[in-house]
Amino acid sequence: MSGKPRSLADVLNEFREHRVVMEQELHKVIVGQDEVIEQVFAAIFTRGHCLLEGVPGLAKTLMVSTIARIMDVNFKRIQFTPDLMPSDITGTNVLDEDEQGRRNFRFVEGPVFTNILLADEINRTPPKTQSALLQAMQEREVTVGRETYPLPTPFFTIATQNPIEQEGTYPLPEAQLDRFMFNIKINYPTAEEEEKILAASSSNEQPEINKVLSAKAITNLQKLVGSVVVTEYVIKYVSSLVRATRPSDPSAPDFVKELVDWGAGPRAGQFMIAGGRAMAALDGRFSVSIDDVRKVAIPVLRHRISANFQAQANAMTSEKIIEKLLKLIPEPKIEKYAKTP
Numbered sequence: 001m002s003g004k005p006r007s008l009a010d011v012l013n014e015f016r017e018h019r020v021v022m023e024q025e026l027h028k029v030i031v032g033q034d035e036v037i038e039q040v041f042a043a044i045f046t047r048g049h050c051l052l053e054g055v056p057g058l059a060k061t062l063m064v065s066t067i068a069r070i071m072d073v074n075f076k077r078i079q080f081t082p083d084l085m086p087s088d089i090t091g092t093n094v095l096d097e098d099e100q101g102r103r104n105f106r107f108v109e110g111p112v113f114t115n116i117l118l119a120d121e122i123n124r125t126p127p128k129t130q131s132a133l134l135q136a137m138q139e140r141e142v143t144v145g146r147e148t149y150p151l152p153t154p155f156f157t158i159a160t161q162n163p164i165e166q167e168g169t170y171p172l173p174e175a176q177l178d179r180f181m182f183n184i185k186i187n188y189p190t191a192e193e194e195e196k197i198l199a200a201s202s203s204n205e206q207p208e209i210n211k212v213l214s215a216k217a218i219t220n221l222q223k224l225v226g227s228v229v230v231t232e233y234v235i236k237y238v239s240s241l242v243r244a245t246r247p248s249d250p251s252a253p254d255f256v257k258e259l260v261d262w263g264a265g266p267r268a269g270q271f272m273i274a275g276g277r278a279m280a281a282l283d284g285r286f287s288v289s290i291d292d293v294r295k296v297a298i299p300v301l302r303h304r305i306s307a308n309f310q311a312q313a314n315a316m317t318s319e320k321i322i323e324k325l326l327k328l329i330p331e332p333k334i335e336k337y338a339k340t341p
Contacts, residue, residue, distance in 0.1 A: 009286075011224060016284035018221075021212050022070050028207035029066045030059060031200070032193040039184050039299050040067065040158070042278035044218070045225045048181030048271065049137050049157040051122075051172075051303065058186045060160045064118045071218060072211040073115035074152065080125040086132035090142045091149075107144060112136050115152055115215055119159035123169040130176055133157060137179045154218050181271045182296070183303035185319075221281075228277040229287035235273070236332040237290055241297065242269045244325055245305050253328060259311035259321060264304035271300045290331055298322050 019041065026037060036052075040063075043050045052060050061077070068075030078089060091110035097103050111117065112133070122130065136142055140151045159180070161172075177183075189197060213221070243249045245263030247256055256263070275296030276288040298319060305318040 012281060012284045012286065015221060015224060015281055018212060019282045022067075025070045025209055025212060026063070026066055028209060030063050031196045032189050033059075033063070033186065036184055036186055037063070038279075038282070039182050039275075039296070040064075041282060042275050042296065043181050044071075044154075044156055045221055045281065046181065046274040046278045047154065047156070047222055048274065049179060050159070051177070051180040051183045052158060052160045052186055053163045053183065054160075054186030055188075056162060058188070060186060061118060061120060064116065064158050064160075066209060068116045069209045070211065071116075071213045071215075073154070073215045073218070075116045075118070076111040076114040077118040077120060078111050079120045080122050080129070082125060084125045084129050086129050087144075089129065089132045090136070090144055093145055105145075107147065107149065109149075110142075112142060113149075113151060115154055115156070117155070117157045119157055121161060122159040123161045123172060126170050127173055130170065130172060134176055134179065137176075152215075154215060154222065177303050178265070178267060180303065181275065182299035184299050185302075225274075225277050225281045228280050228285075230273055230277065231287060233332055234276065234288050234290065234293060237329070238269045238272050238276075238293055240332070241293075241325060241329050242266070242272070242301075244329055245301060245322075253325070255324065256321065259307055259314070259316050261306040261308045263306075264301055268300055268304050272296055275300060294326055297326060 022041070023034075023037060030037070040050055042048075044067075052064075054060055065075060065077070078084075087110065089110050089112050091108050091113065093105040094108050095103055096106045117136075119133065122133075136151060136155075137157050140153075140155050142149050142151065161169075188194075240251065242264050243251050244253060244256060245260065245268075246252055247260045247263065249263075252260075252263075272293055273288070276292035279292040279295050280286070280288050301322050302318050305321060307316060307318050307321060311317075311321070
């Protein structure tokens with residue numbers, strides 16, 4: 001006798017419980033950073049990629065490697081350097097000779113063939129090597145010579161960069177920046193959190209990290225997140241918010257026309273809806289709310305809005321512009337239909 005099929009409510013509640021357990025496991029190693037962790041989870045469960053920005057010493061690498069351990073998936077790290085070649089990432093063909101003396105080319109996979117790829121200090125390498133990740137991130141496949149090789153499922157790129165040190169760095173091209181679902185800023189810990197970090201680092205005890213999700217479970221949860229309902233009401237709000245970032249759009253406020261060179265494209269709206277779905281699912285809810293969209297608006301939009309010189313002179317960053325837009329853009333009006341006699 002087959003068991004009774006579970007309802008969507010049961011599955012979403014289980015997902016919320018998984019999220020709590022994953023956060024508990026992660027906090028054995030990482031102190032604080034709740035908002036950052038939530039955004040990374042949201043990207044992973046929507047097949048998105050993240051760009052983490054923060055000064056050295058904020059445990060960016062440790063966070064990503066611990067998430068990989070919790071999720072029981074393959075994890076590889078690339079330390080980007082000025083002399084790194086594209087083939088160092090994707091892999092290359094090598095010439096093999098068998099016992100009969102026949103020579104054949106054999107493809108040797110690069111570190112991109114993994115589930116979670118940590119691209120450490122991605123702005124340390126030239127654009128030619130940075131672009132080697134473009135196809136992998138967008139198409140989830142790698143082309144070497146005449147052959148195209150699919151990447152494992154699931155696959156995520158989590159890149160890091162130091163926003164302060166600019167000497168000897170290569171800023172990411174806009175086309176590649178747009179591939180990242182979230183641009184996540186990691187800030188300094190609070191005084192209480194810093195004391196906990198120092199106390200933990202002075203202890204010789206190594207916390208045991210338990211595995212919570214397998215690669216197959218992650219793939220199933222990604223399908224679950226895709227089934228979360230997005231109403232026309234939410235879609236209208238997302239569209240209004242994205243269009244308001246474009247100085248050439250009639251709906252853009254005056255301060256956007258004055259302070260912004262160019263705004264976000266349609267992909268920003270797609271990522272906001274996907275991120276809103278993830279936030280709702282992580283909370284065990286069936287549908288996306290306006291608050292879910294607002295929660296992901298800054299990490300989705302901050303690297304898709306170009307503040308001009310006047311904005312910089314007035315200390316108006318893209319983040320401050322987004323915060324102002326979130327206060328200014330109203331929620332859509334719900335049409336009231338007349339009752340039929």
